[in-house]
Amino acid sequence: MNVTIAPSSVAGTARAPPSKSYTHRAILAAGYADEAIVRDALWSADTRATARAVDLFGGDVDRRENGTLEIEGFDGRPEVPADVIDCANSGTTMRLVTAAAALADGTSVLTGDESLRSRPQGPLLEALGDLSATAYSTRGNGQAPLVVTGPLAGGDVSIPGDVSSQYITALLMAGAVTEDGLEIELETELKSAPYVDITLEVLADFGVEARTTDAGFAVDGGQSYAPAGGEYAVPGDFSSISYPLAAGAIAGEGGVRIEGAQPSAQGDSAIVDIVERMGADVDWDREAGTIDVSRAFLSGIEVDVEDTPDLLPTIATLGAVADGDTHITNAEHVRYKETDRVSAMAEELGKMGVETTEERDSLTVHGGSSELEGATVRGRADHRIIMALALAGLVADGETTIEGADHVDVSFPGFFGLLEELGADLERRE
Numbered sequence: 220m221n222v223t224i225a226p227s228s229v230a231g232t233a234r235a236p237p238s239k240s241y242t243h244r245a246i247l248a249a250g251y252a253d254e255a256i257v258r259d260a261l262w263s264a265d266t267r268a269t270a271r272a273v274d275l276f277g278g279d280v281d282r283r284e285n286g287t288l289e290i291e292g293f294d295g296r297p298e299v300p301a302d303v304i305d306c307a308n309s310g311t312t313m314r315l316v317t318a319a320a321a322l323a324d325g326t327s328v329l330t331g332d333e334s335l336r337s338r339p340q341g342p343l344l345e346a347l348g349d350l351s352a353t354a355y356s357t358r359g360n361g362q363a364p365l366v367v368t369g370p371l372a373g374g375d376v377s378i379p380g381d382v383s384s385q386y387i388t389a390l391l392m393a394g395a396v397t398e399d400g401l402e403i404e405l406e407t408e409l410k411s412a413p414y415v416d417i418t419l420e421v422l423a424d425f426g427v428e429a430r431t432t433d434a435g436f437a438v439d440g441g442q443s444y445a446p447a448g449g450e451y452a453v454p455g456d457f458s459s460i461s462y463p464l465a466a467g468a469i470a471g472e473g474g475v476r477i478e479g480a481q482p483s484a485q486g487d488s489a490i491v492d493i494v495e496r497m498g499a500d501v502d503w504d505r506e507a508g509t510i511d512v513s514r515a516f517l518s519g520i521e522v523d524v525e526d527t528p529d530l531l532p533t534i535a536t537l538g539a540v541a542d543g544d545t546h547i548t549n550a551e552h553v554r555y556k557e558t559d560r561v562s563a564m565a566e567e568l569g570k571m572g573v574e575t576t577e578e579r580d581s582l583t584v585h586g587g588s589s590e591l592e593g594a595t596v597r598g599r600a601d602h603r604i605i606m607a608l609a610l611a612g613l614v615a616d617g618e619t620t621i622e623g624a625d626h627v628d629v630s631f632p633g634f635f636g637l638l639e640e641l642g643a644d645l646e647r648r649e
């Protein structure tokens with residue numbers, strides 16, 4: 220699907236979709252449990268991949284009409300899957316499920332789409348191999364397809380922290396049901412650290428204790444997953460909220476209200492502060508979970524995305540509209556996502572007349588020098604690139620066509636419907 224957006228202003232109320240990160244963890248935690256109910260779950264291409272893995276491990280994820288997931292777990296002991304586990308486009312699924320597969324008494328095979336088969340899995344495979352499992356890449360390049368043979372007893376392991384925090388999440392979630400537990404030593408500084416905080420929060424909500432240590436993290440073995448009252452509810456997604464929030468800041472003449480924005484462990488709630496620092500008029504009522512934003516004159520700022528890699532595409536678009544330079548630093552790990560998002564935003568915004576300076580670890584967007592020009596841009600099969608370019612289309616001069624826009628299904632299936640409801644003038648073509 221291609222989407223063409225004409226210059227538009229936006230106004231009205233947007234409901235935040237449920238958090239993708241919390242949903243993945245809740246589905247898998249329910250899998251590790253005997254049974255659990257997960258309310259307000261995100262049902263998207265990525266979270267369906269995690270649900271499929273739980274099914275293949277011998278659990279059963281049943282989605283009711285109201286969106287509630289009734290999950291029968293595999294009770295800490297995954298079966299050897301009867302089929303290859305297809306993680307589709309989801310890095311979170313592949314990392315979390317690789318560690319779960321290492322608990323099975325036999326061999327699992329994991330694969331994914333072309334993008335996922337190019338992302339780094341090596342450090343996690345090595346960590347599992349250093350424990351009692353066997354884990355390797357079929358091509359010997361640290362990328363999927365992956366073959367994992369368990370079982371895993373637990374022990375001490377070390378792993379880099381600057382490639383993906385998902386390795387830590389994966390080890391902590393699996394470690395809790397090993398015999399001996401896991402002591403995880405970080406070999407390098409941890410990037411994307413708030414995602415491990417999300418994990419610790421979900422584990423605690425499922426009655427599992429894990430902790431930070433001087434060297435990294437630790438989890439005792441022999442624990443059971445069970446949420447209080449048998450139920451768990453997923454909060455709203457701040458990475459997704461970044462798009463209507465930025466739309467309001469650049470094109471929200473009538474003001475945009477976002478609902479479902481209760482505080483949680485998500486580092487990406489930093490987007491509220493970022494748009495405010497750029498000069499937008501923002502009011503976040505944390506108790507009510509509402510954010511009100513309206514259009515204002517924006518100025519470029521410096522933003523460190525070490526903790527918040529998924530915000531880079533949104534910040535790049537905000538920087539393109541703002542006056543002056545927006546300097547996005549600590550961004551190397553943003554190159555290991557569905558696409559190399561640093562280059563992708565530099566190149567696609569470049570087609571719209573925006574000048575950028577790209578370095579290995581940073582992106583500077585030289586905003587405000589001239590008006591954005593409508594252009595045909597490539598979505599690069601990356602949901603966040605597509606959504607960030609759609610924002611640019613709201614304020615560009617002339618029409619902007621985003622090729623391959625269907626991939627928003629990965630994290631925000633209702634994205635274009637929501638933009639339309641807010642008043643955006645857009646057309647979909649199959």
Ligand SMILES: O=C(O)C1=C[C@@H](OP(=O)(O)O)[C@@H](O)[C@H](O)C1
Nearest residue numbers: 240311383384385411414528529
């Ligand atoms: O654990 C998670 O839910 C995620 C962790 C982050 O990845 P990295 O830890 O690989 O940076 C983030 O980019 C991804 O969208 C979701």
Ligand SMILES: C=C(OP(=O)(O)O)C(=O)O
Nearest residue numbers: 308309310311529556557
């Ligand atoms: C990088 C992302 O997710 P994942 O790592 O799960 O593919 C994302 O949602 O931006």
